[in-house]
Amino acid sequence: MQQFVNVTLTGLISGSVYAAFALALVLIWRSTRIVNFAQGSMAAATSFIALALIQAGQSYWLALVVALASGFVIGAVIERVVIRPVEGGPELNAVIVTLGLFVAIQALIAIVFGSSFESFPAPFGLRGFTVGETTIALTPNSIYVLVAVVLTMAGLIALFRFTRLGLAMRASAFGQEVARLLGVRVGRMLTLGWALAAVVGSLSGLLIAGGGLVYPAYMDALIVFGFVAAVLGGLDSPVGAVVGGLTIGLALSYVSAYLDPALVNLAALVILMVVLLVRPGGLFASSTARRA
Amino acid sequence: MTQPNGASLSKGATAASAAGSAATGAAGGARTAAPVLEVEGLSAAYGPVRALDGVSLQAEAGRITAVLGANGAGKTTLLRTISGLVRPTAGRVVLGGEDVTRAQVEAMVTKGMSHVPEGRGVIAELTVDENLRVGSLFRGKVGKDEFDRVYDFFPRLVERRDNPAHTLSGGERQMLVIGRALLAQPRLLLLDEPSLGLAPRIVAQIFALLRNLVDSEGLSVLLVEQNARSALSVADVGVVLNLGRVVVTDEAHRLAGDEELRHAYLGF
Numbered sequence: 072m073q074q075f076v077n078v079t080l081t082g083l084i085s086g087s088v089y090a091a092f093a094l095a096l097v098l099i100w101r102s103t104r105i106v107n108f109a110q111g112s113m114a115a116a117t118s119f120i121a122l123a124l125i126q127a128g129q130s131y132w133l134a135l136v137v138a139l140a141s142g143f144v145i146g147a148v149i150e151r152v153v154i155r156p157v158e159g160g161p162e163l164n165a166v167i168v169t170l171g172l173f174v175a176i177q178a179l180i181a182i183v184f185g186s187s188f189e190s191f192p193a194p195f196g197l198r199g200f201t202v203g204e205t206t207i208a209l210t211p212n213s214i215y216v217l218v219a220v221v222l223t224m225a226g227l228i229a230l231f232r233f234t235r236l237g238l239a240m241r242a243s244a245f246g247q248e249v250a251r252l253l254g255v256r257v258g259r260m261l262t263l264g265w266a267l268a269a270v271v272g273s274l275s276g277l278l279i280a281g282g283g284l285v286y287p288a289y290m291d292a293l294i295v296f297g298f299v300a301a302v303l304g305g306l307d308s309p310v311g312a313v314v315g316g317l318t319i320g321l322a323l324s325y326v327s328a329y330l331d332p333a334l335v336n337l338a339a340l341v342i343l344m345v346v347l348l349v350r351p352g353g354l355f356a357s358s359t360a361r362r363a
Numbered sequence: 364m365t366q367p368n369g370a371s372l373s374k375g376a377t378a379a380s381a382a383g384s385a386a387t388g389a390a391g392g393a394r395t396a397a398p399v400l401e402v403e404g405l406s407a408a409y410g411p412v413r414a415l416d417g418v419s420l421q422a423e424a425g426r427i428t429a430v431l432g433a434n435g436a437g438k439t440t441l442l443r444t445i446s447g448l449v450r451p452t453a454g455r456v457v458l459g460g461e462d463v464t465r466a467q468v469e470a471m472v473t474k475g476m477s478h479v480p481e482g483r484g485v486i487a488e489l490t491v492d493e494n495l496r497v498g499s500l501f502r503g504k505v506g507k508d509e510f511d512r513v514y515d516f517f518p519r520l521v522e523r524r525d526n527p528a529h530t531l532s533g534g535e536r537q538m539l540v541i542g543r544a545l546l547a548q549p550r551l552l553l554l555d556e557p558s559l560g561l562a563p564r565i566v567a568q569i570f571a572l573l574r575n576l577v578d579s580e581g582l583s584v585l586l587v588e589q590n591a592r593s594a595l596s597v598a599d600v601g602v603v604l605n606l607g608r609v610v611v612t613d614e615a616h617r618l619a620g621d622e623e624l625r626h627a628y629l630g631f
Binding site: 235238239245246248249250251252253254255256 | 446468470471486489498
């Protein structure tokens, strides 16, 4: 029983990070119909910026803010410079471009920051709370991770539901041409969408890095898990991304604990295959096809 | 009485007729009003295929101008070129005296032109209310009374307010896009095939509403329609397009009475 609780907690916490990463993928897919395979590398780049600041003696919080801000800039610049020319073109072009970015950014990180393993500090303690006699797999840092993800989700929901900017972004994502005819600066909204997605992706990178090791390719596993989570949720649905992320987190945690930790990556791909075979639209696919 | 259309009305019309059209809305009369929109020698092409070939026409203030013609005559391309979605290869588009040929699509609505594209143009994932709000976004804060006015025009939309637009019927979608366009407070409304796929009863309703808006609000409408009979029954002026060229421009009732023309180009 105690093991089950611990495994579940671990799964929920890593699942919340997968959810954030999946949400970043969904934000971009919804607005530009592009799967951003470079999301992980972009996040890794911002983690290394944060690490450089921390190693230079700055606080974790300043490093966090700078990393998220640089994520925003990186996302906006990549959309304007590299993605804009392939938007609306054949899908394969965009796939090749983001795959190219994925490799290029990782190489750039290695050139600038080196390719060795570095430990990344956690802002809060990594020792589990004790309940009665036993220590559970819930640490102050994992509570921080959960709170950060929940706050980010709430912020995004508030932005999209209640603000004029969010409405303009949704209109641009769902009806580019109509939105332009209604006077919405669609190009700007798409840039902003990429920038916001990059911030959320960066946050998930920083959260997963906390208390662990970082190296240029440390986000690769998260790309796979986050992508599976996004597909599970239907790629189009932010709620689906969150539920998908938590589901993948739990499933992989159970696989790791009760089967074999070596099977985790395989399990993620099996889940992806089953979803694509059984419900290719994802769990949250809207039943109505879009009519222009 | 101040002229709602500003400078555009003084152009090409006597002050008396301009004031008259503003006051009465020029309800189908034969008098000439000032053009809100002037299209001069407009040509456009999709690759090697020429879709518009030197089209010239005007949309007069406070009147409904119907552009008619068969499928492929260039009607939709004409509207898309006017609003900047398609770049012309030659010619000019002048809106209220201002040359807007090279203006950005997003800027047209701020200049007083609302384009409702073919196929209803609702944003299916957004609710009815959100669709309306998108229509007024560029104006900054817009009073609730303006939304209430749209809901007064289209009471059917009130009960569907918080439903996603993809749940609406075809007629409701058409009401929504016209209501949304009105929130932009346009001088000129471009409507692409509003009758498409609608039952005749609904078409009549929509056209009656349009007539009412034009007469009571002084709106000008450039309407593109394949359904020439319905369009000519509501329009003041008709322009017949064939293979990208204007065949004839005349008062709507005269076009409707010209049997030869009807058989040749309008199919009724």
